[in-house]
Amino acid sequence: MSAAPVLDLRHLIEERFPDATPVTHRTAEPVATGIPELDGILPGAGFPRGRLAVWNPRGGATAVLRSACHTAVANGERAVWVDTMGTIAGEFWQEGPILFRPRNRQNALRGAEELLRCGGFALVVLAGAEPRGKETVRLSRAAREGGGAFVTLTSHASMASLRITSRILRESYRWRKTPFGEPADVQEVRLQVKAWSLGWNKETEFALPVTPHDLRMALEPGVVDRRGILKKRTAEAHISGSDKSD
Structure with missing residues (x-):
């Protein structure tokens, strides 16, 4: 495959973010999610910089990571979401966090590697392209060199320094009702999140507001x-x- 898409991305980074230089993750604070209950169980109160974190998406992962991207930008840093499957939309992505939509899996992995290595992003989220084997090695090395936090949505947890899984508690749905008392839209759910690494594991629960989106x-x-x-x-x-x- 031609390296043109990666080169184009590299030039775009250099043009838009001329100050992008790798940061030393050893001295930088972890990247907070903006959700106190979740940050409270994560080591250092956030996603570790320069490391690979794997999130097994069983419900609620997109909403939480979206919050993390927004928090990074609110703190004066940059965040980027690699949307391989083309499932992310909304006004939120027109400002603040950058939304990168590669054409295929290979471009997604190469693009994520370039975004990690450049050092210009506090948080890089990879969704829809699960890295395996040597791909994971390359991405982990790029995260270490660039110093940003790297979270990938996948069930493959090899080489991850932090493993996370989440699920929506079915009994927790809170509905907005119609004038006739019938359930109309979900307003809030509760999310159970478990995080673990070598030698420790923790879990928490918290309420997650549900934002309706225009079907169009x-x-x-x-x-x-x-x-x-x-x-x-x-x-x-x-x-x-x-x-x-x-």
């Missing part, structure tokens, strides 16, 4: 259309074109 965000360019609308419109256009040709 599924049609944002580059985002996966989960409702099949694009396919439907393509079919309608094809039928319309056939009618005109007849």
